[in-house]
Amino acid sequence: MKNKILLGMLFISASSKAQTVSEKKWSLDFGGSIGILVPFDDDKDSKGQMGSNAVTSLQLNYRNLFARFQLGQTTLDFKYLNRFETVDTKITAKSNSTNAGFLFGYQRQFGRFEPYVMLGAGISFVDVPMAQYDKDDNSVNFTTKAGTYLQTNAGLGINYKISKSFILFLEGQVSTIPSVPKNSATHLSGVSAMIGIKAPL
Structure with a gap:
């Protein structure tokens, strides 16, 4: 009887430990x-300025691997020179994009520190400033x-x-947003x- 009780206790303990490890x-x-x-x-006719980023993310971790969904907003100001046939224009443009994408990565813990690398892609909803020249009126x-464009991402960091x-x-x-129109002031x-x-949730 004692042996059965002991075996039962060992089985419960092993099951509990296995569940904890699995969790x-x-x-x-x-x-x-x-x-x-x-x-x-940047190109020779534009003067880039540092922009700002704000990102919210939800990350699923499995051992050393992870999958992340991130949603972010990027804002960037640019001074841009347009050269047309008879008109040169200097403008200050504000570029905005809302970005959503998935990234997959690897992380490794060393004490309290956890470096990681990741790679992914998503979509970028971009407001593109554009200048068009009207030959008839000689005006801009x-x-x-x-527009909606493909965005690719690669990164590294440390927790x-x-x-x-x-x-x-x-x-x-x-x-990178490789397919943004070349004639825009968006960088x-x-x-x-x-x-x-x-x-952790």
């Missing part, structure tokens, strides 16, 4: 970050065109576990440096 394999984080964007696709018309409830992270991302491809905080 630790999966986790979900929710967080947000802010930072700056430095564009790298300025318009804003909204610092403040406590069981909060994680501070530093992150760098390279984002939203660049390198972002961000700081943020997230919490």
Whole structure:
């Protein structure tokens, strides 16, 4: 009888430990970050200025792998020179994009620190400032065109576990929107440096 009780207790203990280990394999984080964007696709007629980024993310972790959905807003000001046949125009344009995408990555924990790398893609909803030359009137018309474009992302960062409830992270991302019209004053491809905080759910 004692042997049966002992075996039963060992079975319950083993099941409990297995369940705990299984639960630790999966986790979900929710967080947000802010930072700056430095564009790298300027041309000789434009003068880029640093922009701003704000990102909200939901991340599913499985052991050292993770999948992240992120939703962000990018704003960037530009001074732009347009040269037409008989008219030169200097404008200040504000480019805005709302970005949504999925990234997949690998992370490895060393004590409280956890470096990671990631790669992904998504869509970018961009307000594109445009200038059009009218030969008949010898005038330039300025318009804003909204468009949806493919965005690709690659990044790396490091998590610092403040406590069981909060994680501070530093992150760098390279984002490109390759199909934005060439005649726009929009230069939203660049390198972002961000700081943020997230919490396990």
